[in-house]
Amino acid sequence: MVVGKSVSDVYMGEAAQLVRTDPHALERLFTKTAKRLTLMGAPPLLVLGLVAPWVFALVFGEGWREAGVYVQLMAVAFLGQFVTTPLEATFAVTERQDLGLARHTIRLVLVVGSLSLAYLARWGPILAIGLYSVSMFVAYMNILVLGKHALRVKQSQWPR
DSSP: OHHHHHHHHHHHHHHHHHHHHOOOHHHHHHHHHHHHHHHHHHHHHHHHHHHHHHHHHHHHHHHGGHHHHHHEEEEEEEEHHHHGGGGHHHHTTTTTTHHHHHHHHHHHHHHHHHHHHHTTTOOHHHHHHHHHHHHHHHHHHHHHHHHHHHHHHHHHSSOO
């Protein structure tokens, strides 16, 4: 959270300047930030995804092993959140809050849909949390898709 907030603050400052002076450079910043956050976040979340059940059992007792499995399942969603949350500022700086709203609406539909499906299908918590994690990852990846769209529209409006 601390790293994400720091990156978000720096990205917002640079993005606010670039959107007025060079939208093409803003797209490069967007892509570079996503790549760097992926490279920074993937290794620890991969390790967490591999060892969480055993660490939870070791630290908190055997009764907590299943909580470690839940964390293991959520690692993909955590990575999506870590990579994309700082990039949400793109919607504000490109004045495309409509796409931010669309992103949140899509996330709501995915989350409610995945949990409703798990409930109606009477799936256990492992499948429900796994489906929820995948849904959240897809919702976070929408920030990349919609953010790129906002940037390309802004670039098309920029005089050549």
